Amino acid sequence: VSCDDARATLIEALVTQRAPTDPEVLAHIESCPACRAARIDYDRLWEEMGNMETGDPSPVAGLRFRRRLAAERLVSPRRTFRRMLPASVGAVAAAAIVAGLIGFQVGTRRPSEEAGVIGGSRNSQRIFLLLLHDDSTFRRGEPPMTQAALVAEQVRWVNGLAPGTYVTTDKLARDRLVWLGPPHTPVAPGDQVDGIFVIRAKDLAAAQQIAATNPHLKHGGRIEVHEIDRLPAPDTGNYGYPATGTAVHR
Amino acid sequence: MPAEHSYFVKRTDEQLIAAVQDGDGDAMGTLFDRHHRAVHALCVRLGRDSDLADDITQEVFLRVWRYARSFRGRSAFRTWLYRLTYNAFADSQRRDARRHESSPLESVEPDPPTEEIADRHVVLEAALSKLAPAQRAVLVLSRYHGLGYDEIGRIIDCSPGAARVRLHRAMNELRQLYFALEGRCT
Numbered sequence: 001v002s003c004d005d006a007r008a009t010l011i012e013a014l015v016t017q018r019a020p021t022d023p024e025v026l027a028h029i030e031s032c033p034a035c036r037a038a039r040i041d042y043d044r045l046w047e048e049m050g051n052m053e054t055g056d057p058s059p060v061a062g063l064r065f066r067r068r069l070a071a072e073r074l075v076s077p078r079r080t081f082r083r084m085l086p087a088s089v090g091a092v093a094a095a096a097i098v099a100g101l102i103g104f105q106v107g108t109r110r111p112s113e114e115a116g117v118i119g120g121s122r123n124s125q126r127i128f129l130l131l132l133h134d135d136s137t138f139r140r141g142e143p144p145m146t147q148a149a150l151v152a153e154q155v156r157w158v159n160g161l162a163p164g165t166y167v168t169t170d171k172l173a174r175d176r177l178v179w180l181g182p183p184h185t186p187v188a189p190g191d192q193v194d195g196i197f198v199i200r201a202k203d204l205a206a207a208q209q210i211a212a213t214n215p216h217l218k219h220g221g222r223i224e225v226h227e228i229d230r231l232p233a234p235d236t237g238n239y240g241y242p243a244t245g246t247a248v249h250r
Numbered sequence: 251m252p253a254e255h256s257y258f259v260k261r262t263d264e265q266l267i268a269a270v271q272d273g274d275g276d277a278m279g280t281l282f283d284r285h286h287r288a289v290h291a292l293c294v295r296l297g298r299d300s301d302l303a304d305d306i307t308q309e310v311f312l313r314v315w316r317y318a319r320s321f322r323g324r325s326a327f328r329t330w331l332y333r334l335t336y337n338a339f340a341d342s343q344r345r346d347a348r349r350h351e352s353s354p355l356e357s358v359e360p361d362p363p364t365e366e367i368a369d370r371h372v373v374l375e376a377a378l379s380k381l382a383p384a385q386r387a388v389l390v391l392s393r394y395h396g397l398g399y400d401e402i403g404r405i406i407d408c409s410p411g412a413a414r415v416r417l418h419r420a421m422n423e424l425r426q427l428y429f430a431l432e433g434r435c436t
Contacts, residue, residue, distance in 0.1 A: 011421050015392055041425050048374050049393050055300040057290040057307060065282050065308055069275055072312060168273070 001028040006035045007042075014046045073168065127167065128207035130197040131224040132216045136190040139219045153215040165210065167198035191222075198228075263327035270318040282311050285328070288395070289335050295390040296339050297379055310338045325404050332395070333405045336387060343383065370432075377427035385420035388413055 006028045009020045020026060029035045058064070139145070158166050172193055197214075201207035204227050211223045261269075261277075263284070269277035289310050293303035313334050321330050378386055387406050391397045399410035399417075406413065 007422070008418055011418050015417065038425070041429065042421060045374075045421070045424060045428060046393065048370060049389070052295070052371060052374065054291040054294040054303075057287055057300075058304045061286055061290075061304060061307065062279070062283060065286070065311055066279055068308060068312060069278060069315060072315060073275060 001025055003028075003032060003035055003038075006032065007038050010035075010039050010042055014042060126201060126203060126207075127228050128199050128201055128204070128211075129226040129228050130199060130207075130211050130214070131193045131226070132195045132197070132214070133191055133193050133222040133224060134216075134220070135192070135222075137220050142219065157214055160213075161199070161210065165199050165201065167200060169195065169197045172196065193224075264323060267314075267318060267321050267327055270315065271321070278311070278315050281314065285331060286311065288328075289331065292332065292335050292390065292395065293339055295394055296336075296383070296387060298339070298342070302342070306335070306338050306342055310335045313338065325401070329397075329401045329404050332391065332397075332401075333407075336405050340383065373428060373431050376431055377424055380427050381420055381423060384408075385416055385423065388417040389420045389424065392417055 001022075001024045006025050009022065009025045010029070013020045020029075029039060154169075158169075172195055177192075199207060199210060201210055204225070207225050207227065211225045214223060216223060261280075263281065266277045266281050266284075270281065286307050290300075290303050290307045293306045294300060298306060310331070314331065317334070321327070378389070381389070384406050388402055391402045391405060397405070399413040402413040402417075403410045406416075408416070
């Protein structure tokens with residue numbers, strides 16, 4: 001056993017937290033003053049490394065990250081969304097009304113060359129929020145329609161948008177809704193927002209035109225179109241002000 | 251605490267990253283809450299002050315979001331996360347090096363003052379800072395994060411055997427540096 005072998009064994013003992021057992025190594029260490037000194041040094045270094053403090057991360061790290069993530073999602077949204085239905089979705093039968101907004105299976109295909117393309121171009125950098133409302137009149141008098149058919153309608157709509165128009169969509173959970181402030185007076189009985197889209201468009205009028213083609217309207221739903229300010233560069237501490245324009249479609 | 255939050259906390263890292271791959275921002279937030287302290291600590295131990303470690307931590311988790319789809323599950327999520335951390339740390343060091351090249355006067359790092367060296371932790375930190383980044387990384391990942399050579403190799407992009415050799419060399423170099431610095435101040 002050489003000194004190098006013995007010291008390698010000593011280091012491995014620290015890493016694995018198991019004392020060396022090889023009798024030859026132990027005999028070497030016992031008889032070699034340099035290796036005995038090395039053992040003492042290794043043990044001391046290992047222990048002192050364990051005592052080094054790192055301090056805590058910033059207490060606002062989580063908030064800061066969520067803001068940056070929100071900005072990131074606006075600037076470079078996911079190009080595809082898989083279906084994300086919670087296992088318990090069957091229990092929420094009412095959510096099927098605008099189930100088209102629940103986890104759209106939006107393809108990556110962007111048929112820019114196809115006829116009937118709606119919307120602006122990738123250079124359209126203004127961002128708009130579409131709030132899809134419905135109330136007690138939604139789909140009244142219409143023949144029954146399956147949830148899958150509603151989803152397919154919305155998927156077709158998204159796939160028909162011009163490249164760069166679609167940003168993202170999300171469901172809004174009906175069973176996790178809380179109001180704060182004065183009592184809410186809905187626009188119509190039962191009025192609620194079931195889902196959102198975020199799109200890019202040249203201006204509010206263009207966004208309104210795009211929203212007007214959404215199939216939600218033909219079922220009697222209402223779409224609220226907001227222009228939203230882009231988030232400024234992260235870490236400036238200034239997150240701007242909300243909408244600069246609003247239009248309601250019916 | 252929102253209901254969704256407690257729901258996500260119960261999920262494994264691999265389930266959460268799968269949700270992130272589908273564009274789930276809540277799952278991303280949960281991963282951040284779960285791991286940002288460890289990433290921050292790793293950055294500090296690799297040689298960054300706490301403020302810079304905060305910045306790198308943010309960058310690491312944004313990379314998790316951007317590159318989530320490149321996670322194939324061939325290693326544990328933690329290993330992949332530490333690899334992103336190590337790479338982000340190395341990028342930050344390269345940026346520093348370029349900055350110092352452009353202003354050479356700032357690149358001269360003065361030796362720690364003698365009175366500070368009396369503090370053993372300062373001595374240890376000074377000795378660690380003189381190790382090559384990969385050597386320091388293997389020590390930190392082994393000593394503080396309890397990783398084996400397989401995982402360390404994946405993180406710093408070398409074989410497990412090479413990781414083992416680097417760790418042994420790092421310990422021997424650290425020993426020399428530490429006791430040289432300590433001897434100088436006594």
